[in-house]
Amino acid sequence: QKEVEQNSGPLSVPEGAIASLNCTYSDRGSQSFFWYRQYSGKSPELIMFIYSNGDKEDGRFTAQLNKASQYVSLLIRDSQPSDSATYLCAVNGGTASKLTFGTGTRLQVTL
């Protein structure tokens, strides 16, 4: 079982819709959770981090964490073509004191 799992996609959503990106992790002791956006040929760019169960909102982005289900998600409201990128989920803490990344979900926002 991979430590951090994401659906590779592509996830295709129309412009203006809500994009929902999901991530599950295996280490129940994980403490910190991050979402990065990576455009093709570029390096990852931090979007949000979340430490506590529940929702955290920042502009059009909402991160949701459910530690009991070992599940973290990212919602993008009013999706724009510029949101088209690969979204990486990263998890830290627990038994492995390092940042572990999922393989990413490719999001395509269509006009």
Next chain:
Amino acid sequence: KAGVTQTPRYLIKTRGQQVTLSCSPISGHRSVSWYQQTPGQGLQFLFEYFSETQRNKGNFPGRFSGRQFSNSRSEMNVSTLELGDSALYLCASSLAQFQETQYFGPGTRLLVL
């Protein structure tokens, strides 16, 4: 404040050669982590340095090594290059603790022929 810088940005080497990549963290950041990114494996953790000491190491062979200097700049070295070492090598810096937010540099794209 300037971001994380990495040099060189692109590199072409042949099998058996060695390579050294450099990373300068954000000013004031003392932790530097290195990652390898390939299409098949995604982002893989190489190692992390803090105050010139390696604190964590990923599952890579001993051909991959690194170091950190007193000014927090870091270098990673890959010896006896193999074709499979072709990848984007990313450096990320954070203030201090590993669990804090990491900020990535632009990466060094290495091609091994």
